[in-house]
Amino acid sequence: MSHAKKTTVQVTLLAAAIAMLCFGAWRGEAATVLSKAIKLCLECVGIG
Secondary structure, eight states: OOHHHHHHHHHHHHHHHHHHHHHHHHTTHHHHHHHHHHHHHHHHHTOO
16 A cells, blocks of 8 residues: 555544544533443442
8 A cells, every 4th residue: 555545544534533532522422431431440449
């Protein structure tokens, strides 16, 4: 794969990832993910 083509693919995938992150944050998914992470962490420690 040529260097220019590889760079184009990387930039496209980065833009798609940023767009998905922004869309998830806009929908309020960050709070859901954080609450699940806290519950999982507390279960691993044995507190929850």
